[in-house]
Amino acid sequence: MSKKKSLAVFSFLNTPSGSFSWWDDFPHQITIKLNDKHIDHKCFYRDFTENSIYPISEQNLVKPNSWAWLLEIYYLAKDYDNVIFHTHSYYPPLKLYLLTLFSTKRIWVITEHRLGDGTPKKWKKFLRIFLRKLKLMPKKVIAVSDAVSNRNKLLYGNNVIRIHNGIKLEGSNSTSNSSEAKIALYVGRLDPKKGIWNLIKAFDILVNQHHKNDLKLHVVGGGALLNELKSFTVSKQLTNNIIFHGYQVDPSKYYANADFQVIPTVVQEACPLVALEARSFNLPILYANRGGLPETVGKGGIPLLGLTPELISQSIVNLSKDSKKYKSLLNVGNDGLEYFSIDRMTDEYVELYIKILYKSAKTHL
Numbered sequence: 001m002s003k004k005k006s007l008a009v010f011s012f013l014n015t016p017s018g019s020f021s022w023w024d025d026f027p028h029q030i031t032i033k034l035n036d037k038h039i040d041h042k043c044f045y046r047d048f049t050e051n052s053i054y055p056i057s058e059q060n061l062v063k064p065n066s067w068a069w070l071l072e073i074y075y076l077a078k079d080y081d082n083v084i085f086h087t088h089s090y091y092p093p094l095k096l097y098l099l100t101l102f103s104t105k106r107i108w109v110i111t112e113h114r115l116g117d118g119t120p121k122k123w124k125k126f127l128r129i130f131l132r133k134l135k136l137m138p139k140k141v142i143a144v145s146d147a148v149s150n151r152n153k154l155l156y157g158n159n160v161i162r163i164h165n166g167i168k169l170e171g172s173n174s175t176s177n178s179s180e181a182k183i184a185l186y187v188g189r190l191d192p193k194k195g196i197w198n199l200i201k202a203f204d205i206l207v208n209q210h211h212k213n214d215l216k217l218h219v220v221g222g223g224a225l226l227n228e229l230k231s232f233t234v235s236k237q238l239t240n241n242i243i244f245h246g247y248q249v250d251p252s253k254y255y256a257n258a259d260f261q262v263i264p265t266v267v268q269e270a271c272p273l274v275a276l277e278a279r280s281f282n283l284p285i286l287y288a289n290r291g292g293l294p295e296t297v298g299k300g301g302i303p304l305l306g307l308t309p310e311l312i313s314q315s316i317v318n319l320s321k322d323s324k325k326y327k328s329l330l331n332v333g334n335d336g337l338e339y340f341s342i343d344r345m346t347d348e349y350v351e352l353y354i355k356i357l358y359k360s361a362k363t364h365l
Contacts, residue, residue: 007357008040008080010073012062012087018049021249022273025168028053029346037354040080044073051249070095077106082357087138089113096138107356111142111163112152115270115291140356142349145271145292161352165271166345169280169337181284181319181326183216185258187251187274188265190223195264195288200229201309202264204236206316215241215320217262220254222247255281260319260326263287266307271296276340284329286315296340300333 011030015023031041044062048054062069077083077099085099086109100106141156142163143149149162188194199217206212219229219242226244233242245254255261261278263269268291275296278285282300287293289303302319305311319326 006040006080007038007082008042008077009034009084009086009353009357010077011041011043012085013043013045014089015045016047016049016052017043017045017054017059018051022167024053026166026342026346029342030349033346033350034353037350039353039357042076044069064095067095070098073099081105083107084109084353084356086111086353108138109140109142109352109356110138111144112148113144113270115145115148115151115268140352142352143270146295147268147292148270163345163348163352164340165273165276166340166342167273167276167280169341179327180323181259181316182214183218183257183259184316185218185220185254185261185278185283186263187220187254187261187277188263190219190221190225190229192225193265193267195266195307196221196225196229198266198307198309198312199262199264200232200242202312202316203238203242205309205313207238207241208236210313210317212317212320213241215316217242218245218254218258219243220245220248220251251277252281255283258283260284260286260329262304262312262316263293264304264307264312265291265293267291269293275301276337279333279337279340282330282333284319284326284333286312286319298333298337299335300329302329 009030011027013023013027017024027041027043031043034041042060043054044060046062046064048059048061052059062073073085082105084107085096087096088111096108100108137156137159139159141152141160143152143160144163144165146162149160152160186196186199188196190196196219203215203217206215226246230244233239233244248254255277258281261274261283263272263275263285265272265288269288271292275285275287275293279298279300285297285301286304287297287301288307294303302315304315
């Protein structure tokens with residue numbers, strides 16, 4: 001009787017465990033589902049916070065800038081006949097290549113969670129083609145949205161597979177009791193790329209120029225800009241209209257108390273989870289019409305007129321004045337949302353892993 005092949009997936013995650021629950025939730029679900037298929041799943045993080053779901057004895061730490069972890073991973077992988085090394089966003093490509101260099105039973109897969117601006121330059125396309133010929137690129141590239149998929153097919157060809165991100169959907173589905181759009185919500189990093197400055201300045205226009213004192217903005221998120229944004233708010237006498245809540249592990253109560261969400265990002269987002277979270281609370285969304293946002297927002301949103309403070313403020317005025325339009329958005333926000341469940345997402349990952357691993361195992365029988 002032949003020895004049963006042992007299979008494993010090693011996941012390398014950029015975001016520290018415990019920082020954002022989603023980055024712990026979906027790998028944990030994958031672990032459970034792979035274990036049911038008798039496939040081991042090991043998760044490696046760049047760091048662990050006190051909110052991590054992993055006890056200290058089970059924390060696998062990887063420092064991509066160091067070479068020491070490479071040897072550790074190499075010896076761990078030797079315990080298995082076939083292993084997928086799955087990196088999420090950026091990990092040093094040369095080091096991942098070295099892990100797969102001496103064995104075709106070691107397969108590199110990457111999920112691209114980011115979307116660059118514009119069409120890839122020609123030299124990048126030719127470089128990827130050249131590196132693919134040398135087998136220096138991932139076996140498969142997973143794109144988290146159609147927008148990411150379309151861009152990466154220009155770089156990686158037919159090696160791109162789309163698996164939309166998903167979130168936990170249970171326990172939400174509440175709907176605003178308001179008949180007017182008065183309470184706005186921003187959830188995300190306080191980073192210039194996210195358009196937070198333009199949104200804050202839009203409220204300066206709304207309150208101090210148009211005297212819309214009944215409009216409120218709740219800002220949920222942390223970042224280097226927090227103190228600077230607070231100082232601006234104080235200087236413009238906006239403290240009654242703009243309320244900062246800092247970083248929140250669970251922002252559910254802020255979604256539940258808001259009337260609508262604003263996503264004014266000035267860069268192309270891949271598949272913004274905040275849009276899915278807003279939809280799970282039936283919140284209408286004013287959003288930047290670019291990248292993966294249109295396919296993520298669905299029917300429950302309205303594209304911003306533009307990304308300047310003036311156009312953002314006008315978009316908010318339009319929504320706040322049109323109660324009929326606002327109520328119609330409340331009724332369709334979560335239409336089709338069941339597709340974006342974390343269960344569907346993790347099922348698709350597991351299905352892909354099994355296909356790759358068993359194909360590799362069969363090749364080497």
